[in-house]
Amino acid sequence: MCQHVSSFVRAGAQSAFDSLLPxxxxxxxxxxxxxxxxxxxxxxxxxxxxxPWCARLGTPFSHDLGEGALSARAIADPPVYDRARAAALYQGTARDLVLSLKFGARRDVAGVMGQLMARNGRELLEPGSVLVPVPLHRFRLWQRRFNQAALLADAVSRASGVAMDPLALERIRRTRQQVGLSAKERQINVRRAFRVTDAGQGRLHGRNVILVDDVLTTGSTLAACTRVLRAAGVARVDVLTFAIADPVTNDL
Ligand SMILES: [Zn+2]
Known part of the structure; x- marks a missing residue:
């Protein structure tokens, strides 16, 4: 009997065993x-x-400057999107968590990451808004088998009750990884990389969109997405990420 146990039963026994591990x-x-x-x-x-944080960039202030205060960076170089919020700085434990999700070791961490994003993004998460994850090109999606931004958007949606639309935006051009590129090179790399899908045009027109990604670095990818969303008639584009690269100490 034993040698005839089907692989189906063995697989079931293995997953039951895994669930007993701490x-x-x-x-x-x-x-x-x-x-x-x-x-x-x-x-x-x-x-x-x-x-307290900058009302535009979501970057922390060392002391309270009052409601709606803007950082010097937000005034000198305002982003194309309206507001950005993040749960943590992209360093230490938060960086490890992002990498753990991105490279597939632990997809289950998306749930807790999404809860933390919903907490810091509560000003953006209004009823009637739509969460739109930054899409991967279909080739990279095929390679990696999942989009970490979509997992996070789904987790934020479950934590906040705000709807998610993962098919409204698509990446139509394969782009190099942004890591190691200068800010100017990043802008060129993602130019014309995104488009609002035909179905997305109807669904997003006049709505407030919250773009979701794992990390905000120079913001060039999110800026490229913002431009095509605005061109499609989206009313407001905000950005919600798990982490934000410290603009002073991180030059990713
Ligand atoms: Zn630990």
Whole structure:
């Protein structure tokens, strides 16, 4: 009998066995009792962004400058999108979490990342708005098998009740990875890379869109998406990411 046990049954037994193992922290791999998997030490070390922050860029202020205050950077070089918000700075534990999601080791972390994004993005998450993840080109989607921005948008949608539309925007040109490129090179790299789909045109016209991605670095990808959304008649484009690269110390 034993040698005739089907692979189907063996696969079932394996997954049942996996569910009995204690969860491991996606950042440091320590065994943890928490369901969402992030151990208390890594949670404490997370570089969360807390208010007060710049009303435009969502970057933290060291002291309170009052409601609606703008950072010097937002005044000198305002982004094309309206407002950006993020849960954490892209360093340490937050960076490890982003990489853990992106490279597929731990897709389950999207849930807790989305909850943290919904918390810091609550000013953007109004009823009637639409969450739109930054799309991958279909070839890269085929290679990676999932889009981390779509996983995060889905998690934010579940945490906030705001609808998500993953098919409204598409990437029509394969682009080089942005890592290692200068700000100017990034802009050129993503130019004409996106388009609003025919179905998206009807669904997004006149709506407020919240673009979702894992990390905001120079913002060139999000700016390229913003331009095509505006051209399609979207009323307002805000940006919600899990992490934001520290504009002073990070030059990714
Ligand atoms: Zn840990």
């Amino acid at each position: 969860p491991r922290c996606p950042v440091c791999d320590a065994v943890t009792a928490r369901d969402e998997g992030i151990c208390p030490a890594c949670w404490t070390a997370m570089p969360f962004i807390e208010q």
